Amino acid sequence: MKKFLLFLGGLIAALLLLANLGPLVLLGVSIWLLYLVFKQFMKTDSTMAKIAWVLIGLAIISIGISNMYAVIGIVAAYILYVIYKNWNNEPKEPQTTDDPFVNFEQQWGEFNKY
Structure with missing residues (x-):
């Protein structure tokens, strides 16, 4: 049952990721362009050029904000x-043995928790 639910969640997440692939690409491009604009802004010394780069950067930020659906795609990729x-994670059952060294290690680990 657990594997079925994981499969179903993965299928839904994959479909969401594919549906939001376009906004993801456009968000990535807008972040890259914003980085380039920032580099050019830092290079220039002219006040008018700095104002122009700020205006271009604001236009690119508006493009990036309009692609906030890409956040859904990022969450789907994380899921x-x-x-x-x-x-394949399955809970491990604690081992019980008669070996005194193994029991000592377990008791020492419990002692160090506190």
């Missing part, structure tokens, strides 16, 4: 990652 990591 896919978590499902991939937890796919």
Whole structure:
């Protein structure tokens, strides 16, 4: 049952990721362009050029903000990652042996928790 729910969650997350692939790409491009504008802003010494770069940067920020649906795609990608990591995780049962050294290590670990 757990694997089925993980599969179902992964399928939904994959569909959300594919549906938001366009906004993800456009958000990435706008972040890259904003980085380039910032580099040019820092290079220039002219006040008019700095004002122009700020205006261009504000236009690019507005493009980036309009693609906030990409955040849904990022969350879906993270959910896919978590499902991939937890796919074969099964809870381990504590081992009980008669070996005194193993029991000592377990007791020492419990002692160090506090």
